[in-house]
Structure formats: C-alpha cells, structure tokens
Amino acid sequence: MTTANKPVYDHVLTGGTVIDPASGVNAVLDVAINGATIAAVGSGLAEDAAKVTDCAGRWVLPGLVEGHTHIFQHVSKVGAPPDEAHLRRGVVAAADAGTAGASTFAAFRKLIVEPSPMRIVNFLNVSVLGLIDFRFGELMNPDTLVVDDALATAAANPDVVRGFKIRLSEDVVGEQWQTLLKKSLNLAEQAGLPLMIHIGETSEPLPIVLDHLRPGDIVAHCYTGKPHGILDGDQVLPAVMAARERGVLFDSAHGKSNLSFEVARRAIAQGFYPDVLGSDTSARNWHGPVFDLLTSMSKLIALGVPLTEAVARATVRPAEVLGLAVEGYGRLEPGGPAHVTVVEETAECVLPDAAGNTITAPRLEPTLVLHDGAAVETVPWRGLPAA
Ligand SMILES: [Zn+2]
Incomplete structure (x- = not known):
C-alpha cells in the first residue's frame, strides 16, 4: 500500500489455493474484494488492501x-x-x-x-x-x-x-x-x-x-x-x-x-x-x-x-x-458478487453413510464465509461431540 493513496481493495484473501471450476483456475492466488463485489483474482493483490486475510494452506472456493x-x-x-x-x-x-x-x-x-x-x-x-x-x-x-x-x-x-x-x-x-x-x-x-x-x-x-x-x-x-x-x-x-x-x-x-x-x-x-x-x-x-x-x-x-x-x-x-x-453464483469472477467459502481440511474423523456404515476421512470445514463481501458467522460442525 502506498502511504499517500487509499488502498485499492477493501479486503484481500491471500495465499490460499483458489479453485474456481467455472474459469478453470486452480492455483495459489489472491482474491480481492470491494464492497459486495469481487474486484480481482490474481497475484500480489494484498499490498493494496485495507484488510488482508491469510488463507495459506486453505482452499478458496466460490x-x-x-x-x-x-x-x-x-x-x-x-x-x-x-x-x-x-x-x-x-x-x-x-x-x-x-x-x-x-x-x-x-x-x-x-x-x-x-x-x-x-x-x-x-x-x-x-x-x-x-x-x-x-x-x-x-x-x-x-x-x-x-x-x-x-x-x-x-x-x-x-x-x-x-x-x-x-x-x-x-x-x-x-x-x-x-x-x-x-x-x-x-x-x-x-x-x-x-x-x-x-x-x-x-x-x-x-x-x-x-x-x-x-x-x-x-x-x-x-x-x-x-x-x-x-x-x-x-x-x-x-x-x-x-x-x-x-x-x-x-x-x-x-x-x-x-x-x-x-x-x-x-x-x-x-x-x-x-x-x-x-x-x-x-x-x-x-x-x-x-x-x-x-x-x-x-x-x-x-x-x-x-x-x-x-x-x-x-x-x-x-x-x-x-x-x-x-x-454470478457458483464462480469467482471479477465484477461478480463476492460470495466466497474458504475451507480447510480437518484431521481424519468418522463419517457415516445412510445405512450406518462409516469411513474415516478428513473433512472440509469452512473457516471463512463471505456473502456479498461480508463475513457470515459460521457454526461448528454438528458432528462434534457436545462440549
Ligand atoms: Zn430430498
């Protein structure tokens, strides 16, 4: 960010692997957001951001x-x-x-x-x-x-x-x-x-x-x-x-x-x-x-x-x-609505099917959900034992 100028972006999600099947993107990139809109998807965007969220090791999805x-x-x-x-x-x-x-x-x-x-x-x-x-x-x-x-x-x-x-x-x-x-x-x-x-x-x-x-x-x-x-x-x-x-x-x-x-x-x-x-x-x-x-x-x-x-x-x-x-749903497109779901992989856990059979596998867990650019209050996985 240059000191004299206002930052270009309100919020940048940086360092995560962006998977956007609509555009074929599957790479470590930044996603920049202005207001309720995706402003850009690219590299080095965090330097021009008012707010930065580190998404390293996570997947940034539509x-x-x-x-x-x-x-x-x-x-x-x-x-x-x-x-x-x-x-x-x-x-x-x-x-x-x-x-x-x-x-x-x-x-x-x-x-x-x-x-x-x-x-x-x-x-x-x-x-x-x-x-x-x-x-x-x-x-x-x-x-x-x-x-x-x-x-x-x-x-x-x-x-x-x-x-x-x-x-x-x-x-x-x-x-x-x-x-x-x-x-x-x-x-x-x-x-x-x-x-x-x-x-x-x-x-x-x-x-x-x-x-x-x-x-x-x-x-x-x-x-x-x-x-x-x-x-x-x-x-x-x-x-x-x-x-x-x-x-x-x-x-x-x-x-x-x-x-x-x-x-x-x-x-x-x-x-x-x-x-x-x-x-x-x-x-x-x-x-x-x-x-x-x-x-x-x-x-x-x-x-x-x-x-x-x-x-x-x-x-x-x-x-x-x-x-x-x-x-604009289902994609991460500059100019489109800033709906973004950032997920991480959890440790292995037991997952059931509908017949009561189980597999042990990691789970995708949301760490950040943006709806029209605003953070949604997430809730924990309902399969966790009661605290
Ligand atoms: Zn049904």
Whole structure:
C-alpha cells in the first residue's frame, strides 16, 4: 500500500489455493474484494488492501450452491432451518427439492425465500400439498397433482420456481407411478422447466423410469442403496450411462436414507460422478448422517471424486442447472458478487453413510464465509461431540 493513496481493495484473501471450476483456475492466488463485489483474482493483490486475510494452506472456493435440500421450516416436518443449516456452513444459494407445492408456495416464499440472505429457489412439488409430512405420501391421492395450479405457480414465480419434483417411491405414488410421471413430465414440458425425480423404493427397475426422462431432467439419490438403484452388481447399468449420455442429470442427494458408500464407491471407481452434488439436507438429517453440504462433499472425495470435480458439482454445475449462474453464483469472477467459502481440511474423523456404515476421512470445514463481501458467522460442525 502506498502511504499517500487509499488502498485499492477493501479486503484481500491471500495465499490460499483458489479453485474456481467455472474459469478453470486452480492455483495459489489472491482474491480481492470491494464492497459486495469481487474486484480481482490474481497475484500480489494484498499490498493494496485495507484488510488482508491469510488463507495459506486453505482452499478458496466460490460460495457453495446446494442443489437439493428441504428448508421449508415451520411448515414441513422435514424443513431444516435454511440459514443455520446452509449459509452458516458455507452455502450461499440453495434449491428446495419439492417441499412446497402450489398450495403452500406462498408461505414458502414469505417465510423462507424472502427473509433469507441466501438466494433460494425451488423445485415445486407436483402435488399441491408438497412434502408436509413424510408419513403421508403427497400423491396417495393422485388428484392432488393439479396441473393448472403447478403451472400457474411457476408462471407467477419465475425467480424462484426452477423446476418440478415428483417422488416416485411406492409409498408416495402407489401403483399409478407411470401415469403420475407422465403427467409431471407434461407439465414440466409446458413450463419449459426440468423435472426432478426421487428414486430409491420405486416399484420398478430404474431403466424403465429413465426411459421417460428428457435431457435436463434430474435423478435424485443416484447412490441410493435401496432397491432399483444405478448398479447391476459392480457395474453402473448401461441404461444409466445411456441416460447420462443423452443429458439426463444425476444428483447425489445423500439424505437420511439414500447414500450407500458401497454403491458410491463402485460407481465413482467407474468415473460415475454426480452432476449435482446435493446433500438432501432436512430436519431429519442435519444433525447426522448428512450434517451439511461440505460433509457430503468430503464423503464423496474420500470415496474417490477428485476435489476439483466435487467443487464444480457444488458450485458452478448446480448454479447452471438452477439458472443462477447468470446471477454470478457458483464462480469467482471479477465484477461478480463476492460470495466466497474458504475451507480447510480437518484431521481424519468418522463419517457415516445412510445405512450406518462409516469411513474415516478428513473433512472440509469452512473457516471463512463471505456473502456479498461480508463475513457470515459460521457454526461448528454438528458432528462434534457436545462440549
Ligand atoms: Zn430430498
């Protein structure tokens, strides 16, 4: 800093390894911030800064984007608190995956989307009821799939509704899954939006379901250990590879009961990484086994997904899928919003999957979270023993 002049930058994060898959950057660089905006990414920027944060030995990532969560707190039994579960653990944008339906969307908007500093979008449940209480499948009465209501809600809320969601478990759709799926795909087509489907406990094998899907549609829970998953023995099903080939997307969506380390390990060994690395956080799992998005990333990294690939799938890829890349989410771009998540690797710890199996691996832990350039108060990992 020259003594006569004002510093050029408000804040510079220096010495960390910047991983920004959107621009291909993976190098020790400085990130300079002015106000709520990223001013520059480069070398030697700390000399011109009013404030410097040493990030040596850490990774400097774009603010994380959660592609699959349940945050309709106070209304749905599965709703986790949005900011506590996500923002304070390094996530700056999140997509709720079908907790709200057309009849509850106004409350979702008012109670969740508007008060949160995070950018929140959703996949609207095709049932007008949404996922209020997991004990009662929202499509057991198939008349709750009201096409006109879903379309009207999506049309009136294009800033939030970025797709539709149908859970295809037998206890949600009963015997009528094909009829309900076709109706859902039809309405998604009319709205020009993707459909996310939930697998694990479908009544028929996955290839039969995949046959229906269009490029851009999303299969949640790709590493589920429940029946009718993506594997045949050790191998990823040819129908799954073919679906990916034609543009169907796969979301890891860990959840309370849908990540099997065994399935994930085998699929990852064949290079089958999720397109979207979602945690499927909910009130049922945010104190374990999911905890948060960074912990879901840590598990898949431990099972063989390279760090940069995991980061891409929790930043720029979901931002693109959710239409948030145009708002600057998921990347560290000069001129873009200063959403930054700095992480360090912890010592090895025990991490569970959804079936109670464990691995021992290091974990990614946020040390600094910037939202619009301002530091967010983080909270400790919820897997730590009570003090
Ligand atoms: Zn979910």
